[in-house]
Amino acid sequence: MVLESKLRPGEAMIRVEGVTKFYFGEPVLRDINLEVPAGSNLGLIGPGGSGKSLLLKIVAGLVEPDRGRVFVDGHDIQALSITDLAALRFKIGMLFQNYALFDFMNVSENIAFPLRQAGGFEEDAIQKRVKEQLELVGLPGIGHQYANELSGGMKKRVSFCRAVITEPPILFYDDPTAGLDPVTSSKIFIHLRRMQQRGGTTAITITHDIEGLKDICDAFAMMERGRLIFHGSRDAIEDCEIKLVRQFWEGVSDD
Amino acid sequence: MIKAVNRGLELFGAWFMSMAFDVGGIFVMFARIVRAMLPPKLDGPETWTNLYRVGVKSFPIVVVTAMFTGAIMVIQAGLYIEQYGAYGLLGWGAGFSVFREVGPIMIGLMFSGRVGANNTAELGTMMVTEQIDALRALAINPVNYLVVPRFIAMILMLFLLVIIGDLTAVIGGAITSQYLLGVDMELFYWSLVTYVTLVDFSSGLIKALAFGFAIAVISCHFGMTVRGGAVGVGRAVNNSVVASAIAIFVLDYFLTYLMK
Numbered sequence A: 001m002v003l004e005s006k007l008r009p010g011e012a013m014i015r016v017e018g019v020t021k022f023y024f025g026e027p028v029l030r031d032i033n034l035e036v037p038a039g040s041n042l043g044l045i046g047p048g049g050s051g052k053s054l055l056l057k058i059v060a061g062l063v064e065p066d067r068g069r070v071f072v073d074g075h076d077i078q079a080l081s082i083t084d085l086a087a088l089r090f091k092i093g094m095l096f097q098n099y100a101l102f103d104f105m106n107v108s109e110n111i112a113f114p115l116r117q118a119g120g121f122e123e124d125a126i127q128k129r130v131k132e133q134l135e136l137v138g139l140p141g142i143g144h145q146y147a148n149e150l151s152g153g154m155k156k157r158v159s160f161c162r163a164v165i166t167e168p169p170i171l172f173y174d175d176p177t178a179g180l181d182p183v184t185s186s187k188i189f190i191h192l193r194r195m196q197q198r199g200g201t202t203a204i205t206i207t208h209d210i211e212g213l214k215d216i217c218d219a220f221a222m223m224e225r226g227r228l229i230f231h232g233s234r235d236a237i238e239d240c241e242i243k244l245v246r247q248f249w250e251g252v253s254d255d
Numbered sequence B: 001m002i003k004a005v006n007r008g009l010e011l012f013g014a015w016f017m018s019m020a021f022d023v024g025g026i027f028v029m030f031a032r033i034v035r036a037m038l039p040p041k042l043d044g045p046e047t048w049t050n051l052y053r054v055g056v057k058s059f060p061i062v063v064v065t066a067m068f069t070g071a072i073m074v075i076q077a078g079l080y081i082e083q084y085g086a087y088g089l090l091g092w093g094a095g096f097s098v099f100r101e102v103g104p105i106m107i108g109l110m111f112s113g114r115v116g117a118n119n120t121a122e123l124g125t126m127m128v129t130e131q132i133d134a135l136r137a138l139a140i141n142p143v144n145y146l147v148v149p150r151f152i153a154m155i156l157m158l159f160l161l162v163i164i165g166d167l168t169a170v171i172g173g174a175i176t177s178q179y180l181l182g183v184d185m186e187l188f189y190w191s192l193v194t195y196v197t198l199v200d201f202s203s204g205l206i207k208a209l210a211f212g213f214a215i216a217v218i219s220c221h222f223g224m225t226v227r228g229g230a231v232g233v234g235r236a237v238n239n240s241v242v243a244s245a246i247a248i249f250v251l252d253y254f255l256t257y258l259m260k
Helices: A054-061 A080-089 A107-118 A121-138 A151-162 A182-199 A208-216 A232-236 A243-250 B002-036 B043-052 B058-082 B087-128 B131-137 B142-179 B186-196 B200-223 B229-258
Strands: A014-023 A024-035 A042-047 A066-074 A092-095 A172-173 A202-206 A219-224 A227-233
Touching: A014 A054, A024 A054, A024 A066, A024 A202, A024 A219, A042 A054, A042 A208, A054 A066, A054 A151, A054 A202, A092 A151, A107 A121, A107 A151, A121 A151, A151 A172, A151 A182, A182 A202, A182 A208, A202 B229, A219 A232, A219 A243, A227 A232, A227 A243, A227 B142, A232 A243, B002 B142, B002 B200, B002 B229, B043 B058, B043 B142, B058 B087, B058 B142, B087 B131, B087 B142, B087 B186, B087 B200, B087 B229, B131 B142, B142 B186, B142 B200, B200 B229
Parallel strands: A042 A202, A042 A219, A092 A172, A172 A202
Antiparallel strands: A014 A024, A014 A066, A219 A227
């Protein structure tokens, strides 16, 4: 069921070419070009409403761009059939900004859902992995609860477990630590780093927690009002002269 | 003056575009459902859950409403039955009107208000909370997983509920005729089975299938196209109930004409 990779040697795992998106005639993303090499983690930063989450949804094939193309694992995702796109998605894990937990399932069922859909796992093995994931994010024993019984931070952690349980080679995190206390945020970032080191996962991470991001990302991109105003390595962002980039990186404002 | 005319035209244009979007969207939703059902592949647990929620949970309200509807039909007809002494036509009058019109229309409207509105709200909430996106991100087609089971459950269950409702209404009518009008239940029953034909009964059931189909497609369309958070969900539920009611009456008109 999983789509075979078409990645050529030296080609980036994720490639965004000239992506533009309009809403009600207004451009919300303008000519975005971006590359994420295999095994690296790109930190995507920028003010709220700058189009980061929309770009992530376009890269995940959930929203179609009006112009431009997106290549994931060597596949032009706009050219894929529905079946092939579904097969490619088995390689992708996604953590949504608003948790997106299924409210008709309890926590265990939510986390186990990707494993059950992928198939080939014994029920005992599924339960064991669900339990391990919950312990990892500091939520043991809440498997029977429903999403509406959880706090925002707990939902975020459960959503995180669901995104990573199949250990997909590509991961998209939309604000993985929003609403979490510093200790849990740190645990999440440690887990992200471990996954990075262990499996060579390719990831795009959106967060406002710049300090946490510095630990896990190899490259950074910054967006403002639908435009990409910076894309480069850690050294490049540290030397960047663009005012807004500096403000974000150093966490200082004009005032 | 010109400004007011322009504004009026602008509003009419916006209303027309929005209606065209919804009418077109309803057909697109139907096409997506058909596509998702070819080849036939059903999510068993999701279908059973929906059959239960849509059908079993609606059962009590359908029984109560139908019972009183049958009784009201008899009370209304009773005025003329007594005037002309046509007691032998009471069962026919109640059965004919309930089977052909009142049963499917009443239960259809109630079904649209209870099940259709709930369906739109549920799918709409899933849209605005990114649950539909999450399904797609997990390689699940939301039409296959969420819409098709609801579509099947709504058509099947409205059909069954109309059968149950028709029979309950007749029982309600028979009880009322006996205890309020003093018309013997046996006479009521004789009149019913003698004059009411299978065509009367089945034409109501054909309407039930058509209404179930319309409510299912309309409620799913409005649910799956929600935008704008909680306000958007509320607006979608309202539009879904109004559109379903219009569809029920328009379909009823054409089906009545075709089966007259």
